[in-house]
Amino acid sequence: MKRDRERKKEAKASISSSSLASGKGKDLHQPLPDSGGMDELLEVLGYKVRSTDMADVAQKLEQLEMVMGEDGIFQLSDTVHYNPSDLSGWVQSMLSELNNNASDLSPSTNFDIVLPGESSSTTMIDFSNNKEIDGQQQGSKLYDDDPYDLRAIAGGAIYGTTTDESPVPRNGIKRIKSAVAGSEAVAAPPESPRPVVLVDSQEAGIRLVHTLMACAEAVQQDNMKLADALVKHVGLLAASQAGAMGKVATYFAGALAQRIYKIYPQDGLETSCWEILQMHFYESCPYLKFAHFTANQAILEAFAGATRVHVIDFSLNQGMQWPALMQALALRTDGPPAFRLTGIGPPQPDNTDALQQVGWKLAQLADTIGVEFEFRGFVANSLADIDAAMLDIRPSEVEVVAVNSVFELHRLLARPGAVEKVLNSINAMKPKIVTLVEQESNHNGAVFLDRFNEALHYYSTMFDSLESSALTQPTSQDLVMSEVYLGRQICNVVACEGTDRVERHETLSQWRTRMNSAGFDPVHLGSNAFKQASMLLALFAGGDGYRVEENDGCLMLGWHTRPLIATSAWKPGGMET
Amino acid sequence: MVLIHENEDQVFHNDDDDDNDNGRFCINDNLDLLIEVLQRVDGRSLGSAACVCRQWCSIVRNDSLWEHLCFRHVSPPPVGVRPVVSALGGYRRLYMVCVRPVLSRLKRRRIGGGGGESEVVRRVWNQHEVELSLSLFCVEYYERLLVGGGRGAAAAGDSPASSLKFLCKPVNV
Numbered sequence: 001m002k003r004d005r006e007r008k009k010e011a012k013a014s015i016s017s018s019s020l021a022s023g024k025g026k027d028l029h030q031p032l033p034d035s036g037g038m039d040e041l042l043e044v045l046g047y048k049v050r051s052t053d054m055a056d057v058a059q060k061l062e063q064l065e066m067v068m069g070e071d072g073i074f075q076l077s078d079t080v081h082y083n084p085s086d087l088s089g090w091v092q093s094m095l096s097e098l099n100n101n102a103s104d105l106s107p108s109t110n111f112d113i114v115l116p117g118e119s120s121s122t123t124m125i126d127f128s129n130n131k132e133i134d135g136q137q138q139g140s141k142l143y144d145d146d147p148y149d150l151r152a153i154a155g156g157a158i159y160g161t162t163t164d165e166s167p168v169p170r171n172g173i174k175r176i177k178s179a180v181a182g183s184e185a186v187a188a189p190p191e192s193p194r195p196v197v198l199v200d201s202q203e204a205g206i207r208l209v210h211t212l213m214a215c216a217e218a219v220q221q222d223n224m225k226l227a228d229a230l231v232k233h234v235g236l237l238a239a240s241q242a243g244a245m246g247k248v249a250t251y252f253a254g255a256l257a258q259r260i261y262k263i264y265p266q267d268g269l270e271t272s273c274w275e276i277l278q279m280h281f282y283e284s285c286p287y288l289k290f291a292h293f294t295a296n297q298a299i300l301e302a303f304a305g306a307t308r309v310h311v312i313d314f315s316l317n318q319g320m321q322w323p324a325l326m327q328a329l330a331l332r333t334d335g336p337p338a339f340r341l342t343g344i345g346p347p348q349p350d351n352t353d354a355l356q357q358v359g360w361k362l363a364q365l366a367d368t369i370g371v372e373f374e375f376r377g378f379v380a381n382s383l384a385d386i387d388a389a390m391l392d393i394r395p396s397e398v399e400v401v402a403v404n405s406v407f408e409l410h411r412l413l414a415r416p417g418a419v420e421k422v423l424n425s426i427n428a429m430k431p432k433i434v435t436l437v438e439q440e441s442n443h444n445g446a447v448f449l450d451r452f453n454e455a456l457h458y459y460s461t462m463f464d465s466l467e468s469s470a471l472t473q474p475t476s477q478d479l480v481m482s483e484v485y486l487g488r489q490i491c492n493v494v495a496c497e498g499t500d501r502v503e504r505h506e507t508l509s510q511w512r513t514r515m516n517s518a519g520f521d522p523v524h525l526g527s528n529a530f531k532q533a534s535m536l537l538a539l540f541a542g543g544d545g546y547r548v549e550e551n552d553g554c555l556m557l558g559w560h561t562r563p564l565i566a567t568s569a570w571k572p573g574g575m576e577t
Numbered sequence: 578m579v580l581i582h583e584n585e586d587q588v589f590h591n592d593d594d595d596d597n598d599n600g601r602f603c604i605n606d607n608l609d610l611l612i613e614v615l616q617r618v619d620g621r622s623l624g625s626a627a628c629v630c631r632q633w634c635s636i637v638r639n640d641s642l643w644e645h646l647c648f649r650h651v652s653p654p655p656v657g658v659r660p661v662v663s664a665l666g667g668y669r670r671l672y673m674v675c676v677r678p679v680l681s682r683l684k685r686r687r688i689g690g691g692g693g694e695s696e697v698v699r700r701v702w703n704q705h706e707v708e709l710s711l712s713l714f715c716v717e718y719y720e721r722l723l724v725g726g727g728r729g730a731a732a733a734g735d736s737p738a739s740s741l742k743f744l745c746k747p748v749n750v
Binding site for chain 1 (some may be wrong): 656657658660661664665678679682683705706708709711712713714715716718719720722723
C-alpha cells in the first residue's frame with residue numbers, strides 16, 4: 001500500500017517536474033488531456049483525481065506518508081475510509097484520522113509528527129530555497145524532550161558546510177521525511193504562492209547526504225535505534241536517486257547497516273574476488289594505470305645503467321604493472337638488463353599458486369621481447385611477515401633493487417608496529433628506489449564520524465569519475481565491477497574496526513612524515529613521468545575531468561579539483577643516487 | 578570531331594591490351610613503385626589498398642609498410658624496436674590497436690575538433706607518444722596472454738584486449 005502511494009507520488013512528481021523545466025514557485029502541473037476534468041493517467045489505475053487537484057493531493061499524500069512513518073499504519077483505528085478511488089477525499093480523511101491520533105502518540109514511537117490541525121487542508125509545504133519558513137511551532141512542544149528529535153542531533157554534521165539564510169536550524173534540513181516536517185509547514189494564507197510539488201533531484205541529493213551524515217553521527221553517539229531508522233531511510237532515498245550519488249549512498253548505507261547490526265563481512269571470498277575486481281577497476285578507469293606508469297617511470301630512471309635489476313612488488317595481483325616496464329627496459333639504448341621480479345601476494349583460498357601463474361605469464365612475455373627474466377613468488381598474510389633475508393637480495397654491486405608498493409602499505413596500519421617493521425625491512429633490502437602509491441585521503445582518523453565524512457567525499461568523487469568514463473565504455477560490466485571493488489573498500493572503512501579494518505588510507509603528507517621518520521629521502525618524479533601521465537589521461541574518454549598535479553616532486557591524480565591518488569618515490573637516507 | 582574520333586580509337590585500343598606499352602602505365606607491373614607510393618599514404622588508405630586485389634593485399638600485409646606509417650615522423654626510429662614490436666604482434670597491429678587511437682585522441686584533445694585520417698598522419702609524433710603507445714601495446718599483449726591461457730596470444734584475434742577498450746569508440750567504424 002505504501003509502495004503504491006510512493007509510485008503514484010513519483011508518477012505525479014515526474015509529471016510535475018517534466019512539464020516544466022524552469023524554477024520553482026510556480027504551479028507546475030499541466031493538465032493532461034482529460035476526461036471530465038479527471039487526470040487520465042491515474043484514471044487508468046482506477047483513481048479519480050481532478051487534474052486541478054493534483055498538486056494538492058500529492059502534498060497530502062506526502063504528509064500522510066510522513067505521518068504514518070515506519071509503523072504509522074498501526075496508529076489508525078478501525079474506522080472505514082470511504083471510497084479510495086476518490087483519492088482526494090480519502091487522503092483527507094486519513095489525515096484527519098491520524099491528526100486526531102497524533103496528540104496521543106507516546107514518545108516511544110520513532111517519529112512524532114504533528115501537523116497544524118486547523119490548516120491541514122490548506123497546508124503548503126514549500127520546497128523553494130529562498131522562501132522564508134514561518135516558524136509554525138505547533139509541533140514543537142512535543143519535541144523538547146524527545147530523544148528522537150533530529151534537530152538535537154543535527155549539529156555540525158548537517159549544518160557544517162551549508163549556509164542558511166535563517167538562523168533557525170530547521171531550515172537547514174530541507175526535509176527529513178520521518179521527522180520534524182510538521183514544524184516546517186507553512187500555514188500560508190490561500191493567496192500565497194502556489195504549491196510546489198517538484199521533486200528536485202538536486203535537493204533529493206542534498207537530503208540524501210544529510211541523512212547519511214545524520215546516521216553516521218547517530219552511530220558515533222551510539223544511538224543505534226535512531227541510526228537504524230535513518231539507515232533504512234537512506235536506503236529508500238538512495239534507491240530513488242539516479243547516478244553516482246545514488247550508488248555511493250547505497251554502498252555507504254549498506255556499510256552503515258553492517259556496522260549497526262554488527263554483521264561484518266566474511267573474509268573467505270576476499271582474495272580471489274578481489275583480484276578479479278581489481279582487474280575490472282584497472283580497465284575502466286585510469287587510476288591504476290596512472291599508478292603503474294608513474295611508478296614505472298621512476299623505477300626506469302633509477303635503473304639507468306644497471307645490468308641486473310630486481311623489483312620487489314608488494315602486491316603482485318595479476319602483474320599488470322610489469323609488462324610496460326619490461327618493454328621499456330627491452331628498448332633501452334644499451335640493451336635490456338637481466339630482470340628479476342619478486343612478487344608478494346596473499347594466500348589463495350583454494351591453495352592454488354596464483355603467484356606462479358602470473359610469474360609464468362610474465363616469463364612468456366619476457367621471452368617474447370627478449371628480456372632475461374627470473375621470478376620468485378612469496379605468499380604472506382601480511383607484509384610484516386616478510387623480511388629482507390628471505391628475499392635473497394644480492395649485493396648491490398651485482399643487482400639494483402627497487403621496491404614497489406601500490407595500494408598496499410596502508411593495510412599495515414591496522415596492526416601497531418607493523419608498518420615500522422616493514423619500513424625497516426625495506427631499508428635492509430637496500431633499494432635504489434622505493435615507489436609508493438596510495439589513496440589521497442585520510443580514512444584512518446580516530447573518530448568514526450570524521451572517517452565517515454572523509455570517505456563519503458572521497459568515494460563520491462571516485463564514483464563521479466567512473467560515471468563519466470562510463471559514458472563511452474563499451475562494456476558496463478567493468479563499471480559495475482569497479483563499483484563493487486570500491487564498495488568493498490567503503491564497507492571496510494565504515495563497518496570494520498581493529499585489525500579487520502585494513503583500508504586505512506592516509507594522505508600524502510602523512511606518508512611523507514612516516515617515510516621521513518623511517519629514514520627515507522624523497523626522490524622527485526621527473527617531468528617525463530608527468531608528461532606520460534598527462535598523455536595517458538588525455539586518452540581516457542572522460543579525460544577532461546582528470547587532473548595530474550605535481551606536488552613537491554610527487555604526482556597526484558585527481559578528478560576535477562580533488563586529488564584521489566598520489567605517487568611518490570623514496571630512497572634510503574644517506575644514499576648517493 | 579576528328580579529334581574525338583581519334584581519342585575513342587585510343588581508348589578502345591587500350592582496353593584491348595593492358596600490357597602493351599601504349600603510353601599507358603599499369604602499376605601492377607611496377608611493384609617497387611607501388612610500394613613507394615604506399616609508404617606515403619595514411620593508414621586508412623593502406624587499409625583500402627589491401628582490399629583492391631590479392632596482389633595488393635599481400636603487399637600491404639608486409640609489416641614494413643606499417644612500420645613506415647608508425648614512425649613516419651619520428652626520426653630516427655628508435656633502435657631495437659622492430660624485434661620487440663614484431664614479437665608483440667607486428668606494426669600493423671600496433672597501428673590499429675594503439676597508434677591510431679592514441680594519435681586521434683590526442684589530436685582531438687589539443688585542437689578540439691575532429692580531424693580526418695589525413696590529419697592524424699600529418700601530425701608529428703613525439704618521443705613520449707611513441708613510448709606510451711609501445712607500453713600500451715605491450716600491456717595489451719600481456720593481457721591476451723592472461724586471457725588466452727596456454728593457447729598463446731596469437732590466437733586471440735584482432736580485437737584488442739580489454740585494457741585498451743578505453744581507446745575504442747563505442748561504435749565500430
